Amino acid sequence: xxxxxxIMCIALAGTLPSLAWAGSSEAGKSLLPAADVAAxxxxxxxxxxxxxxxxxxxxxxxxxxxxxxxxxxxxxxSFWVYSQIxxxxxxxxxxxxxxxxxxxxxxxxRSHLVQDSPADFFAGAHxxxxxxxxxxxxxxxxLLKVIASPTYRALHNxxxxxxxxxxxxxxxxxxxxxxxxxxASVYNTRDVPQIKANIAAHFQPQPIKLGxxxxxxxxxxxxxLTTNDHGAxxxxxxxxxxxxxxxxxxxxxxxxxxxxxxxxxx
Amino acid sequence: MTIxxxxxxxxxxxxxxPSFAGPSGQHSAQSVEHSAQAASHGSAALVSGAATVxxxxxxxxxxxMAISGAALKEVGESxxxxxxxxxxxxxxxAITPRIxxxxxxxxxx
Numbered sequence: 418x419x420x421x422x423x424i425m426c427i428a429l430a431g432t433l434p435s436l437a438w439a440g441s442s443e444a445g446k447s448l449l450p451a452a453d454v455a456a457x458x459x460x461x462x463x464x465x466x467x468x469x470x471x472x473x474x475x476x477x478x479x480x481x482x483x484x485x486x487x488x489x490x491x492x493x494x495s496f497w498v499y500s501q502i503x504x505x506x507x508x509x510x511x512x513x514x515x516x517x518x519x520x521x522x523x524x525x526x527r528s529h530l531v532q533d534s535p536a537d538f539f540a541g542a543h544x545x546x547x548x549x550x551x552x553x554x555x556x557x558x559x560l561l562k563v564i565a566s567p568t569y570r571a572l573h574n575x576x577x578x579x580x581x582x583x584x585x586x587x588x589x590x591x592x593x594x595x596x597x598x599x600x601a602s603v604y605n606t607r608d609v610p611q612i613k614a615n616i617a618a619h620f621q622p623q624p625i626k627l628g629x630x631x632x633x634x635x636x637x638x639x640x641x642l643t644t645n646d647h648g649a650x651x652x653x654x655x656x657x658x659x660x661x662x663x664x665x666x667x668x669x670x671x672x673x674x675x676x677x678x679x680x681x682x683x
Numbered sequence: 684m685t686i687x688x689x690x691x692x693x694x695x696x697x698x699x700x701p702s703f704a705g706p707s708g709q710h711s712a713q714s715v716e717h718s719a720q721a722a723s724h725g726s727a728a729l730v731s732g733a734a735t736v737x738x739x740x741x742x743x744x745x746x747x748m749a750i751s752g753a754a755l756k757e758v759g760e761s762x763x764x765x766x767x768x769x770x771x772x773x774x775x776x777a778i779t780p781r782i783x784x785x786x787x788x789x790x791x792x
Contacts, residue, residue, distance in 0.1 A: 459750075466748045471741065499748060500738040510751040514738035532738065554744060555791045561740050603789045610783045618785035666789045 441479075441493050441520045441528065441577075441591040449542060457545040457677055458535035462513050464675055465497060465549070472557040472564070473497045474595060475515075476548035476656035479541050488623050491548045491656040493517075494592045495538060496564060516564060518591040520577050525641040528577040528589070530570060548656045548683070550663055551671040552599075559602035568607040572597045578643050580625060583654040584617040586610075587646040592654040596620065599659070603668065620662050622652035 465473050476491035485492070500514040515538045521527045539545065552560060563569055578588030583596055586609050600612045600620075627635070627644065632651070635642035644651050660683060663669035674681045 462750050466750050469745075469748055471744065471748075498738075498740045499743070500740050503737045503739075511741065511748075512750050514740075553791055558742075558744065561742065565740055600789075603791070604786055610781050611786070614783040614785040615789070619788055668789060668791065 441518060449545065451540075453545060453677070454539045454542065455536050457547075458539045460677065461539075461547050461549070461675055462497075462535050464680070465513060465551070466499065468551060468671065470497075470551045470557070471499045472552060472560045473513075474550040474552070474599075474656075474659065475538070477539055477542045478544045478546045480543050482544070486625050488657060489625075489655050493538075493541070494595045494656050494659070496560070496595065496598070497535070498561070498564060516569070518573065518589070518594045520590075520641065525639060526577055527575050528573075528591075529575065530573050545677050547675050548660070549671070549673055549675060550656075550660055550669050552663065553668055553670050556599075556602060556668050559605070560598065563598055563602045568601055569598060571607055572601060572609070572612075577641055578646065579641055580627075580644055580647070580651055580653045582646040582652070583620060583622050584613060585646045586613055588643070590653070592656065592659065596654045596659055596662075599663070599668070619666070620654070621658060623655040623658040625651045625653060627651050 461475065473496070474494060475497045476494045478490065479492035482490060495518075496516040497513040498516060500512065501509060502512055502514065503509045513535055515533050515535060517531045517533060517538070518528050519531050521529060539547075551557075573594060574586055574589035576588050577590060579590060581588040581590045581593045583593045589597075596616060597609075597612055600615055601607055604611070604615060606612060632644050636644065660669070660672045664672060672683045674683060
């Protein structure tokens with residue numbers, strides 16, 4: 418019995434880091450120099466503006482890619498909206514406002530919606546590497562309407578799971594909320610069951626290979642790693658799966674990756 | 684010996700668990716620091732200082748866009764809040780399953 422417990426604990430300690438891609442973190446302490454983060458966030462903003470993007474889906478690499486499951490590159494996704502900004506001192510300017518779903522610090526099974534700046538967004542990045550989807554201009558208009566409406570908040574489910582099943586509304590993470598907003602925009606609806614039915618019918622989530630033991634141990638370690646909303650197989654929404662969905666349905670005009678020194682098409 | 688190993692393994696596993704959930708908190712102070720750094724790096728997309736009061740999406744389709752010199756700084760939670768259609772905990776109301784037929788494949792008009 419003791420040996421079994423020993424094996425389980427070692428397995429727990431050894432396997433859980435491979436799930437280290439929660440990543441919906443808000444401006445956590447960065448390993449990167451703040452000046453580099455700031456310069457990169459400005460580079461991304463200017464790149465988006467140069468392409469005339471009013472709304473973009475931007476992903477950051479919040480964890481070391483070597484600990485991410487196969488098929489997962491980015492850990493956090495948000496909407497960037499070109500906006501007129503007014504600061505407390507009355508000064509105004511234009512730039513991108515970032516609309517995030519962040520996991521709460523004091524309760525990792527809960528999330529909240531937070532707006533911040535591009536620099537805040539990349540503050541928690543492990544590597545300065547952004548995945549970007551610029552939606553088709555027609556979809557951008559629809560997205561703007563939804564983001565600026567009560568629907569955006571209505572689509573938020575604060576019950577957070579790293580591996581939330583996008584086909585159900587039991588849990589939600591940042592990528593699922595992003596997908597829900599995209600679907601609400603495409604189908605002009607805020608009806609959650611309808612949105613989930615459409616996701617189940619048309620969206621292919623990223624499969625995550627998790628053995629039975631790892632599933633059990635993960636949910637024991639943290640409720641934020643629960644897979645109770647999945648069947649035998651675990652699959653979740655990721656930046657990559659959203660990009661594939663939008664490309665295959667002609668919902669995106671550009672999908673690319675930007676780093677401090679280059680831009681690469683996916 | 685086994686007990687010792689078991690204890691160590693338990694401690695190890697408990698210590699490891701916070702690492703995968705990631706830092707989730709709202710560290711506004713750090714956000715301000717990053718934004719301040721941004722302001723000093725020329726492109727002027729970001730400025731430091733007090734939090735953004737408002738951020739209004741701009742509808743400028745088909746025109747050229749630029750990042751202006753006094754853009755954004757936001758550490759607030761203007762969209763954070765309670766109350767949404769999905770937050771059903773504590774309502775005590777049974778949820779009636781509903782069968783929904785999906786729409787056709789997504790397409791833009």
